[in-house]
Amino acid sequence: MHRRVFLSSAARFTTGLSALTLPGIASAQEPRQLARPEAGAAWRRRIKSLLDRGRLPIIDMEATFIEGVTNVARMIDYMNEFDIAQIAFGPANAPTSKPSLELHRKYPAYFIPTTNSGEFPRWWRDPAAFLAGVRDDLKTGDYVFIGGA
Numbered sequence: 001m002h003r004r005v006f007l008s009s010a011a012r013f014t015t016g017l018s019a020l021t022l023p024g025i026a027s028a029q030e031p032r033q034l035a036r037p038e039a040g041a042a043w044r045r046r047i048k049s050l051l052d053r054g055r056l057p058i059i060d061m062e063a064t065f066i067e068g069v070t071n072v073a074r075m076i077d078y079m080n081e082f083d084i085a086q087i088a089f090g091p092a093n094a095p096t097s098k099p100s101l102e103l104h105r106k107y108p109a110y111f112i113p114t115t116n117s118g119e120f121p122r123w124w125r126d127p128a129a130f131l132a133g134v135r136d137d138l139k140t141g142d143y144v145f146i147g148g149a
Contacts (some may be wrong), residue, residue, distance in 0.1 A: 034101065034142040039108055046109040047085045057085035064092040064117045064147065067099040076110055086110060090117040090147025097137040097147070117147035 050057040065072070079087070089111050091099035097115040104113040115137045116130075123130045137143055 034104070034113060034144075036141075039104070039113075039144075042108040043086055043112070050083055050085055055083045058083055059085050059112075060087040061145065062090070062147075063087050064090050064119055065099075065103070066093050067091055067103075072103065072107070076107065079110060086112050088112040088114045088145045090114040090145070092117045092119040092147075094120070095122070096133065097143055100147070101142050112145060113143045114145040115143045115147045 047057045065075075075087075078084070087110065089100055089103060091097060091114075094116060097113075100111070100115070101113045104111045115134045118124075118130065134146060138146070
């Protein structure tokens, strides 16, 4: 396939993917803290900036970070160097999903708010409580994905 055709197809795919984050998915819920139209616009701008440079944007759909431990500035440098458009970054070893939402608010073009991952003892010690917490987080409408383990 010709590179230009491939990049054009990738752009349409990523634009369509970002449309999944627009309001209306859960419109019956209470008002969201996550401004989905603004988030989608930030993601599209970043993807477009990579495409405009002739680069293929990559979206990492499942990754975890540890708040206060993961070097986010370094991660952003790597993302820029290796054409990573966004990361769905689920907080690991955290009692709630809020670190992911805070990370998205600080760097909206780079990170997709993702619920807590199952990479800490609460998951295997009390799975019902863990799932209840994730369910509560998802009801807010603030998180686009469920964190991976």
